[in-house]
Amino acid sequence: CALPIYRIFELEMTQRHPRVRVEDVWAKYGDTFQDWFRDYVLHTNITDDIINALAFGPKRHVRHWDHYYVNGYNFHTYEYGKSKSTINYGVCVKATDGKEYYGILQDVIELCYVGDNRAYMTTLFKCQWFDSINGVNVHQAYKLVDVNHTRKYPQYDPFVLVSQVTQVCFTPYLMKDTTRKDWWAVLKMKSRPTIDAAEEEPPFQVDGNENPPSLSDIDIEDDADCISNQIHDVGEADDEEEGSESDIGDEDEVERSF
Numbered sequence: 001c002a003l004p005i006y007r008i009f010e011l012e013m014t015q016r017h018p019r020v021r022v023e024d025v026w027a028k029y030g031d032t033f034q035d036w037f038r039d040y041v042l043h044t045n046i047t048d049d050i051i052n053a054l055a056f057g058p059k060r061h062v063r064h065w066d067h068y069y070v071n072g073y074n075f076h077t078y079e080y081g082k083s084k085s086t087i088n089y090g091v092c093v094k095a096t097d098g099k100e101y102y103g104i105l106q107d108v109i110e111l112c113y114v115g116d117n118r119a120y121m122t123t124l125f126k127c128q129w130f131d132s133i134n135g136v137n138v139h140q141a142y143k144l145v146d147v148n149h150t151r152k153y154p155q156y157d158p159f160v161l162v163s164q165v166t167q168v169c170f171t172p173y174l175m176k177d178t179t180r181k182d183w184w185a186v187l188k189m190k191s192r193p194t195i196d197a198a199e200e201e202p203p204f205q206v207d208g209n210e211n212p213p214s215l216s217d218i219d220i221e222d223d224a225d226c227i228s229n230q231i232h233d234v235g236e237a238d239d240e241e242e243g244s245e246s247d248i249g250d251e252d253e254v255e256r257s258f
Contacts, residue, residue, distance in 0.1 A: 005040070009033055053115035065108035068123070072191025073167035075125075078104050090168035091127050092188070093160050102136065102147050102168060102186060103127035106158070123162045129153035137183070145186040166191070 003011075013025045020028060034057070041055035066080035067088075076088040089105045107126040112119050130136060135151030138144070147170065167189040173180035 005037060006033075008040070009036055012036075049115035049117045050120065053113040053120055056113075058111040058113050062112075063110040065110075068108045068125075068162070070123075070162045071165065072193070073165075073189065074192075075105055075108070075165075075167060077107055078128075079106075087169045088167065090170050090186075090189075091125060091160075092166045092168045092186075093164050094166070099132070100136075100145075101129055101132050101153075102145075103129035103153070104170075108162075109159075124159045125162055125165055126158045127160060128158065146180075146183045147186055148182050149184055150182045 010022050010025045013029050014020055014022055017028075026033075038055045038057075041051060046052065046055075065077075067074065067076045069075070074088055075091070076084065078089045081087065081089045091103045091105050093101045093103075095101070105125055105127055108123065109126060110121055110123045112121055114120075129152065130147045130149065131151040131153055135148040135153075137146045137148075139146075149170070169187040169189060170184040171187060172184050175181065
């Protein structure tokens, strides 16, 4: 395969700015990637429908869900599930180095990218993440995890692909233990059994996230053959029943990314 698009971007930025290290490119110039990506596709005459759809960004209209079934878990957004007897809005994302990030699900968003030949859908979770450095405590002896719900992740990186998430439950400590009043115990939930049957992979999803919760590390290959088997178009979402896709919520208008 040719170099991934994001690697080409990193190389070009370091050539333009010789004093900038590769590992600092996204922190300094990440907000310019969208325009750069679109111009790169136009000027290199890439004809692949998927690449062009990604380069020009999603449609203004997005669809929202307040609950969503994926990876064997039934997720609720916080607003939808806060008054229910079960806590289904806890989210965990595991990095490729084994580090885990914890958060609360705020919204489920489906984006639509339109190419010349077809439309491509992808679904994201929008989460409020806890501070992974000062807000997470792991007991090494027992591998128990606590999160401090008052300490939030300081950067704006709320989105994660639905294929990357597992479900957790947050449980507060007894109020008489005042030293733990801001801490919640993390309980990892077991996924529901699923039927072992052949199925198509979800569109625009990957198995791991090198730097969660950011989406900036998704590999978009210049060579269309490298990614064409990973993406497919989907139809309308099914109405939810127990163990099925989630209900469709309101459709809102948001600004186009590109």
